[in-house]
Amino acid sequence: MIDSSADPSAADPLDEFTAHRGVLFGTAYRLLGSVADAEDVLQDAWIRWSAAGRAERVGNPRAYLVRTVTNLSLTRLTSARAVRESYVGPWLPEPVLTEADAAEGAVLADSVSTALLVVLESLGPVERAVFVLREAFGFSHAEIAGFLDRSEATVRQTAHRAREHVRARRPRFDTDPEQRREVTGRFLAACDGGDLNAMLELLAPDVTAWSDGGGKVTAARRPLHGCDPVARWMVGVLAKPSVRGTAWRSASINGEEGVLFTVDGHPIGALTFDLADGLIRNLRFQVNPDKLRGLQG
CATH class of the missing domain: 1.20.140 (Butyryl-CoA Dehydrogenase, subunit A; domain 3)
Incomplete structure (x- = not known):
């Protein structure tokens, strides 16, 4: 210097x-x-x-x-x-x-x-x-x-x-913080209960889900389309034995309310989403362990 x-x-x-x-x-x-x-x-x-x-x-x-x-x-x-x-x-x-x-x-x-x-x-x-x-x-x-x-x-x-x-x-989506918090809360409740019907109620008919595992962890290799396939995939993932011990909570991720997944306090994934008319249109799961550095609290 x-x-x-x-x-x-x-x-x-x-x-x-x-x-x-x-x-x-x-x-x-x-x-x-x-x-x-x-x-x-x-x-x-x-x-x-x-x-x-x-x-x-x-x-x-x-x-x-x-x-x-x-x-x-x-x-x-x-x-x-x-x-x-x-x-x-x-x-x-x-x-x-x-x-x-x-x-x-x-x-x-x-x-x-x-x-x-x-x-x-x-x-x-x-x-x-x-x-x-x-x-x-x-x-x-x-x-x-x-x-x-x-x-x-x-x-x-x-x-x-x-x-x-x-x-x-980039179509304009709902960004009202209160609405995002309400939807996130309902999403977390559906995750906790493994409630397929509650999950379906949150998703738009044309919802798409992307999952980035980078070949490092199990993740969908292609986007999933439609509320029924996405809801069943989400509930199925949460029911897997490998997910036991995982906690999920709301968090501000990239400037918007999202969901942070952790094991023993360490981040293992993040979910962000877009809203339109109160329904989730796009779900983006980041689970690649090499790309979670920014989630360290």
């Missing part, structure tokens, strides 16, 4: 980095859909920052760090997509526990929800970066152009294209 003792007025590189860590992790996570990869990117960014730090007299640390994290994430995203082509079963982003903040909850849920992260997977890397930087963090087109070494006009066009792409592929 660079010794700043020669300039007592110089800010400590670690303090500067820590001050912006929230936006840096948020950027990397939204770009990569992976807690582990986001942490690796921040480690690489810290190495570059502590080496450049005060020696280069960075005038705008936040801009410098966001640019660094964005470009490191884009490099990693390109290689990650090749790996995902051979992924076993459905791929889902890594879930993270989030604080339910009354003032910021709606914004957080909209920008980091599992549903949005899944849609972002269908964007090209640069489109994804532009969308995240603009829509989640409010950077100007000019700032983003500087981060990505592109013209402002190009960034504006890319932002418009990405926004339209996301809008077309």
